[in-house]
Amino acid sequence: MQKLLIVGCGDIARRMLPRLRGHYHILALIRDAAQRSFWRSQGAHPVVADLDQPDSLRRIAGLANVVVHLAPPPTSGEDPAHLGQGDRRTRQLLAALARGRSLPQRIVYISTTGVYGDCAGRRIDETCAVQPISARARRRVDAERQLRAFGRRGVVVSILRAPGIYAAERLPLARLAEGKPVLRADDDVFTNHIHADDLAMLACAALRRGRSNRAYNATDDSEIRMGDYFDLLADRFGLPRPPRLALSAAEQHLSAVQLSFMRESRRLSNERIKRELGIALRYPQVRDGLDAAWVERKQQCSS
Structure with missing residues (x-):
C-alpha cells in the first residue's frame, strides 16, 4: 500500500480522509503535537513538523510515495528571487522531499483561481495566462x-485551482448580518x-487520474455575479439582502481584502x-450547495 503524506491538515484534508482510508497508508503532517490523538483516531499516522521550520522537515525525506499539498503560502513576506512575493513554505517542503533517496511519484496541490487575475468577466479555461493582481495570488x-x-x-504534479470554497460552516452569514454592501x-x-x-473529491480523483504538470479549474458549473450570490444566500437563510452600492461608494465600507475580490x-x-x-459534482450549482447547507445547519440546531 502506498504511503500518502497530507501537508496542510485542515478542513479539506478531513473531508478527503474517508475516500483515502483503505487505499493508502496515510501520514498527516501537523504542527501541533496535541492534534496527534485526533489524526490517529481518523486512521492517519501523525508526523509533527512545521513548514516554517525547515529543520523539522528532515523526517519527511523519502517518507511518502504520494503527497497532497493543501498548505497555504505565508500571509506575508517577500522573496526577491521569486516574483517579489514567494511561497517559502512550498520551497522548504520541496527541498525536504528532494533529500530522500527517492522522490514522491505524485503531488497534488490545491492552488487558487486568483492566479488568473481580472478577466473582465470573460469565460476562460486553463490555457489562459496567469496574471495575478494580489500578493496572495502572486505567492500561489x-x-x-x-x-x-x-x-x-519525474514527479507527476497536478494542480487544482480552487475558487471560493464553501460549506455549511464556511458561509459569510456574519457579513450579511452586519449589512456589509455588495456592488x-x-x-x-x-x-x-x-x-x-x-473539492475533496476532486483532490482524490487527481491522485488517481491527474495528468503530469497539469492545471485544473476546480470549480462548479455556476455562472453567478457576486451580488446575486449574496442575495441567494440571504434568501436561503432568512436574512436581509445586502445593500447595493457603486464601487466608488463601497470602497468606503469594505476592507482592502474584500475590495480586491x-x-x-x-x-x-x-x-x-x-x-x-x-467526476460528477455533487453540488454543480451554488443553489444546490446552499440548500444542502441550510438542511445541515437546521439539523445541527435541532439535535
Whole structure:
C-alpha cells in the first residue's frame, strides 16, 4: 500500500480522509503535537513538523510515495528571487522531499483561481495566462512554478485551482448580518465557487487520474455575479439582502481584502475536470450547495 503524506491538515484534508482510508497508508503532517490523538483516531499516522521550520522537515525525506499539498503560502513576506512575493513554505517542503533517496511519484496541490487575475468577466479555461493582481495570488503562482519545476524531475504534479470554497460552516452569514454592501448590478463581477466536499473529491480523483504538470479549474458549473450570490444566500437563510452600492461608494465600507475580490471578474470553464478526472459534482450549482447547507445547519440546531 502506498504511503500518502497530507501537508496542510485542515478542513479539506478531513473531508478527503474517508475516500483515502483503505487505499493508502496515510501520514498527516501537523504542527501541533496535541492534534496527534485526533489524526490517529481518523486512521492517519501523525508526523509533527512545521513548514516554517525547515529543520523539522528532515523526517519527511523519502517518507511518502504520494503527497497532497493543501498548505497555504505565508500571509506575508517577500522573496526577491521569486516574483517579489514567494511561497517559502512550498520551497522548504520541496527541498525536504528532494533529500530522500527517492522522490514522491505524485503531488497534488490545491492552488487558487486568483492566479488568473481580472478577466473582465470573460469565460476562460486553463490555457489562459496567469496574471495575478494580489500578493496572495502572486505567492500561489510562485508555488505553482516551483511545483512544475519539481515535476520535471519525474514527479507527476497536478494542480487544482480552487475558487471560493464553501460549506455549511464556511458561509459569510456574519457579513450579511452586519449589512456589509455588495456592488450594484452595473459594477458587479462574476464570482466562482466550489463546495468543500466536491473539492475533496476532486483532490482524490487527481491522485488517481491527474495528468503530469497539469492545471485544473476546480470549480462548479455556476455562472453567478457576486451580488446575486449574496442575495441567494440571504434568501436561503432568512436574512436581509445586502445593500447595493457603486464601487466608488463601497470602497468606503469594505476592507482592502474584500475590495480586491470585487476587482476581479471571470467565468471559469470546468470541462477539464469532467473530461480528465472523470467526476460528477455533487453540488454543480451554488443553489444546490446552499440548500444542502441550510438542511445541515437546521439539523445541527435541532439535535
